[in-house]
Amino acid sequence: MIFDWTYFFSLFSMRSFWQACVTVVELSVLSWLISLVLGFVLANSRQSGPWWLRALSKVYIWLFRSVPLLVLVVFIYNLPQMLPSTGVVLGNAFFAGLVATVTAETAYMAEIHRGGLISVDKGQHEAGRALGIRFLGVQRLIVIPQAFRIALPSLINEFITIVKQTSLISVISLPELLMTGQRLYAENFLVMETLAAVAVYYVLIVSGFTLLFQLFERKMDVQASRTETLDEVALAGLRQVAHPIPARRQAARPGEPVALKLTNIHKSYGRHQVLKGVNLALAPGEVVSIIGPSGSGKTTLIRSVNGLESVDQGEIVLFGEDFISAGNPRVSSAMQKGIRRIGMVFQGFNLFPHYTLLENVMLAPRYHHQPPDRARNRAQALHLLDKVGLLAHAGKYPHQLSGGQQQRVAIARALALSPDIMLFDEPTSALDPELVGEVLKVIQNLANEGMTMLIVTHEMEFAMAISHRVVFMEQGNILADATPQAISRPSSGQSLSRVRQFIGLEGIN
Numbered sequence: 001m002i003f004d005w006t007y008f009f010s011l012f013s014m015r016s017f018w019q020a021c022v023t024v025v026e027l028s029v030l031s032w033l034i035s036l037v038l039g040f041v042l043a044n045s046r047q048s049g050p051w052w053l054r055a056l057s058k059v060y061i062w063l064f065r066s067v068p069l070l071v072l073v074v075f076i077y078n079l080p081q082m083l084p085s086t087g088v089v090l091g092n093a094f095f096a097g098l099v100a101t102v103t104a105e106t107a108y109m110a111e112i113h114r115g116g117l118i119s120v121d122k123g124q125h126e127a128g129r130a131l132g133i134r135f136l137g138v139q140r141l142i143v144i145p146q147a148f149r150i151a152l153p154s155l156i157n158e159f160i161t162i163v164k165q166t167s168l169i170s171v172i173s174l175p176e177l178l179m180t181g182q183r184l185y186a187e188n189f190l191v192m193e194t195l196a197a198v199a200v201y202y203v204l205i206v207s208g209f210t211l212l213f214q215l216f217e218r219k220m221d222v223q224a225s226r227t228e229t230l231d232e233v234a235l236a237g238l239r240q241v242a243h244p245i246p247a248r249r250q251a252a253r254p255g256e257p258v259a260l261k262l263t264n265i266h267k268s269y270g271r272h273q274v275l276k277g278v279n280l281a282l283a284p285g286e287v288v289s290i291i292g293p294s295g296s297g298k299t300t301l302i303r304s305v306n307g308l309e310s311v312d313q314g315e316i317v318l319f320g321e322d323f324i325s326a327g328n329p330r331v332s333s334a335m336q337k338g339i340r341r342i343g344m345v346f347q348g349f350n351l352f353p354h355y356t357l358l359e360n361v362m363l364a365p366r367y368h369h370q371p372p373d374r375a376r377n378r379a380q381a382l383h384l385l386d387k388v389g390l391l392a393h394a395g396k397y398p399h400q401l402s403g404g405q406q407q408r409v410a411i412a413r414a415l416a417l418s419p420d421i422m423l424f425d426e427p428t429s430a431l432d433p434e435l436v437g438e439v440l441k442v443i444q445n446l447a448n449e450g451m452t453m454l455i456v457t458h459e460m461e462f463a464m465a466i467s468h469r470v471v472f473m474e475q476g477n478i479l480a481d482a483t484p485q486a487i488s489r490p491s492s493g494q495s496l497s498r499v500r501q502f503i504g505l506e507g508i509n
């Protein structure tokens with residue numbers, strides 16, 4: 001059999017084939033975009049909806065991933081026989097094909113999106129919540145952009161699958177590429193040449209879109225960012241724009257000397273009682289460090305102070321105002337207001353990897369409209385970055401920094417809402433020893449400025465040097481709460497003797 005090259009090449013100047021190409025592209029792009037959005041809604045319903053919505057979403061995904069597309073296409077095209085009113089739309093082969101493809105693809109896309117959503121680290125959600133950003137804000141500004149970036153290669157792959165699947169719509173006589181070819185070779189019997197041309201058209205469409213998507217992916221890839229450190233001239237320019245945040249409001253109410261008061265805090269994980277009635281109070285401007293053996297409940301305690309952990313019993317009062325109370329709604333308005341007065345720094349930094357350092361610092365003020373204008377927000381963020389010694393890196397992304405630098409940005413980010421209290425949860429534990437000092441220096445500067453701070457730390461020397469009081473926790477209880485001077489005194493009592501042993505100031509008998 002001879003391959004008729006002349007006929008083969010003539011097929012690339014045939015109008016009906018180019019029209020079929022347009023049909024394939026239209027159908028694919030529309031199907032992809034619609035199922036991208038619907039799939040996302042479905043993934044969210046499956047992840048965080050009420051139980052009945054989660055169950056429905058699961059059934060949808062299970063059902064439409066099981067039914068072959070060809071069956072679905074024929075079924076939907078014939079639906080007007082049962083439901084005549086649907087004939088207005090489904091009587092048209094293009095729309096019937098679109099509905100069938102979207103119905104099936106939504107199920108696949110939902111699972112791809114779900115994969116992206118669950119890949120976003122829990123710390124990202126927590127960092128958003130600690131900045132007082134509500135659920136939808138966290139999703140919109142923090143989770144979805146990252147989940148989309150993670151899911152993008154699979155979503156693009158799905159587009160290619162859709163392009164090829166459009167050939168199945170030929171079964172309901174849509175004049176797409178395969179149908180156009182079939183009609184031709186039914187007349188001239190040049191099957192191989194015609195199908196080869198059909199294949200080339202598909203390859204052209206897929207290649208064109210692959211190129212487009214590659215450019216898009218490159219644009220989205222912050223990991224490829226090569227932003228340079230700014231030189232002195234650029235820094236001087238930025239310093240002229242930078243502006244300090246106005247002095248903090250009067251923290252304590254008149255006659256209310258306590259900045260933070262924890263009363264009888266209990267917390268259990270299942271049957272494991274982690275906090276067993278903790279009482280603790282901080283005066284404005286006071287620096288209190290929490291130390292103690294691993295598993296004693298330090299992190300749980302500090303996380304419950306800004307609502308990242310719920311408490312089973314007890315209450316927390318902030319500057320004389322009700323803040324957290326066991327049994328209250330998980331995010332009450334009093335709690336939401338209080339969270340904005342507290343800055344939190346995490347052990348694992350939890351910077352937002354898809355934003356530059358400047359954007360990381362600007363995010364919470366932008367969300368809360370505090371300050372209301374962008375220029376002022378930027379000026380204040382620049383000032384904060386300068387304060388932690390990172391102005392020269394303002395345009396970089398977190399992955400371009402060392403751990404110590406990332407933690408300093410996290411401190412600047414926590415300061416952006418001008419908090420009255422700062423919480424530090426083991427801020428140096430994830431750092432190499434040579435990077436610890438630079439972070440401790442920033443915390444020391446904050447202490448010198450009179451910031452009220454509660455610090456969970458394993459840096460004993462630092463805790464003793466910086467703190468007004470050191471709290472020692474063991475097995476969910478506060479065993480000692482004393483000044484560093486009292487702890488250092490060798491003649492201190494039995495509980496302080498235990499602290500001295502823990503710190504290494506006293507030998508263990």
Ligand SMILES: Nc1ncnc2c1ncn2[C@@H]1O[C@H](COP(=O)(O)OP(=O)(O)OP(=O)(O)O)[C@@H](O)[C@H]1O
Binds near residue numbers: 296301
């Ligand atoms: N989400 C959780 N689910 C179940 N148990 C938990 C959870 N978080 C903490 N725990 C348990 O609570 C106890 C106290 O943990 P926590 O992290 O508060 O201790 P820690 O004193 O901060 O310890 P470390 O110094 O090692 O960080 C531990 O036994 C831990 O296993």
